[in-house]
Amino acid sequence: MGVWYHLAQRVYSVFVGVFRRFFDGAGTMYQSLSELYQSTMATIRARKRTDGSVSYTAQIRLFRDGAQVYQESQTFARKQAAQAWVRRREAELDQPGAIERANRKGVTVQDMIKQYLDEMEKVRPLGKTKEATLNAIAATEFGQTVDSAINSQRLVDFALWRMSKEGGGVQPQTAGNDLAHLGAVLSIARPAWGYEVDIHAMADARKVLRKLGYNMKSRERDRRPTKDELDKVLEHFVGIQQRRPSSINMLKVTGFALFSTRRQDEIGRMLWEDVDEERQRVMVRDMKNPGQKIGNDVWCHLPDEAWRILKSMPKERAEIFPYNSSSIATAWAKACKFLMIEDLHFHDLRHDGVSRLFEMDWDIPRVASVSGHRDWNSLRRYTHLRGRGDHYAEWPWLERIIQAPVKLGAWGKQ
Numbered sequence: 001m002g003v004w005y006h007l008a009q010r011v012y013s014v015f016v017g018v019f020r021r022f023f024d025g026a027g028t029m030y031q032s033l034s035e036l037y038q039s040t041m042a043t044i045r046a047r048k049r050t051d052g053s054v055s056y057t058a059q060i061r062l063f064r065d066g067a068q069v070y071q072e073s074q075t076f077a078r079k080q081a082a083q084a085w086v087r088r089r090e091a092e093l094d095q096p097g098a099i100e101r102a103n104r105k106g107v108t109v110q111d112m113i114k115q116y117l118d119e120m121e122k123v124r125p126l127g128k129t130k131e132a133t134l135n136a137i138a139a140t141e142f143g144q145t146v147d148s149a150i151n152s153q154r155l156v157d158f159a160l161w162r163m164s165k166e167g168g169g170v171q172p173q174t175a176g177n178d179l180a181h182l183g184a185v186l187s188i189a190r191p192a193w194g195y196e197v198d199i200h201a202m203a204d205a206r207k208v209l210r211k212l213g214y215n216m217k218s219r220e221r222d223r224r225p226t227k228d229e230l231d232k233v234l235e236h237f238v239g240i241q242q243r244r245p246s247s248i249n250m251l252k253v254t255g256f257a258l259f260s261t262r263r264q265d266e267i268g269r270m271l272w273e274d275v276d277e278e279r280q281r282v283m284v285r286d287m288k289n290p291g292q293k294i295g296n297d298v299w300c301h302l303p304d305e306a307w308r309i310l311k312s313m314p315k316e317r318a319e320i321f322p323y324n325s326s327s328i329a330t331a332w333a334k335a336c337k338f339l340m341i342e343d344l345h346f347h348d349l350r351h352d353g354v355s356r357l358f359e360m361d362w363d364i365p366r367v368a369s370v371s372g373h374r375d376w377n378s379l380r381r382y383t384h385l386r387g388r389g390d391h392y393a394e395w396p397w398l399e400r401i402i403q404a405p406v407k408l409g410a411w412g413k414q
Helices: 002-024 026-036 079-093 098-102 109-123 128-138 152-163 172-193 201-211 227-243 250-260 264-269 304-311 325-338 348-359 364-371 376-380 396-403
Strands: 038-048 054-064 067-076 281-284 298-301
Touching: 038 079, 054 079, 067 079, 079 098, 079 152, 109 128, 109 172, 128 172, 152 172, 152 201, 172 201, 227 250, 227 325, 227 396, 250 264, 250 304, 250 325, 250 348, 250 396, 264 325, 298 364, 304 396, 348 364, 364 376
Parallel strands: none
Antiparallel strands: 038 054, 054 067, 281 298
């Protein structure tokens, strides 16, 4: 009897203890149970854009006890990417404290780009190409992606969209440049501004794109103009000059670009005050250079042919060649199109000029003193040899270019 009595007392004590603990912590236990009792609704809707392409908007809504506690949506160029995002976000939101973190108001890519451009403007202005690229990215649907949602999958989807017809149908190298410029923003977003950006996202995205077979690196261009092509282009410019004497003197510009190896925007910025008569050189201001453009001023030697063309220009303006870079590019492109010369860029004149100097047995330092390159690896990309000797020795167009009259327009730069 005594044994059974003591056993019953122990069972009773255990039961009472459990019962009391249940009621003492009822609030906490009930809250925990309600957190587990939640449901997720996810939808993916296709939307036709004005250009005829289709985008996919994925929306996640989270409910607790019948009440909506969280909502999130993202737009993708591919349905598969939207589905993958839904699966990943549902798994992430199921973690403890995820809802509270998710309810934090994120900062969009568009906002980050604007902040980056504002901050960089205080230190040194960015080049026009990089600034234009970043503004274009900010204006896309990807620009509305919040910082915490930027991952390798999202970046890969953006790159694939850029290479699609809907995104512009750009080459992988152009998409790679977009990612490079965007990477500059993301690289400082966390350490400088405290935004929630995955520091490994960009590297992982590039790795995935390489595995998919996309070469995101810029292709080394080896195109050089032939003499026959230059004959046609220059004869075309002669005709334009005769009809419109005050138009851009593309004869002078083309010849100078070829023999000086200068870029089109550098030609339009060169000033008479930056010419060193004694040493036959000119200061090229804001020369393009990876990591630095604004404030990168370099003295460049002018070969005899380029020097003679420069000296043939009238000193009526501060600029030696008072022409807009975009106008030069347009005039060149129109001429090539009219003459049906395929795939010949104005920049190929620089390739031709650098290669010519090596064909004349100039050494690397001497060529670099003309081109402005700082290392052989960069200079190598511009070197595509055809043989030995001066390809333009006794070229009749040189004297025609030097003797061509110049009539500048009435207003500023043309």
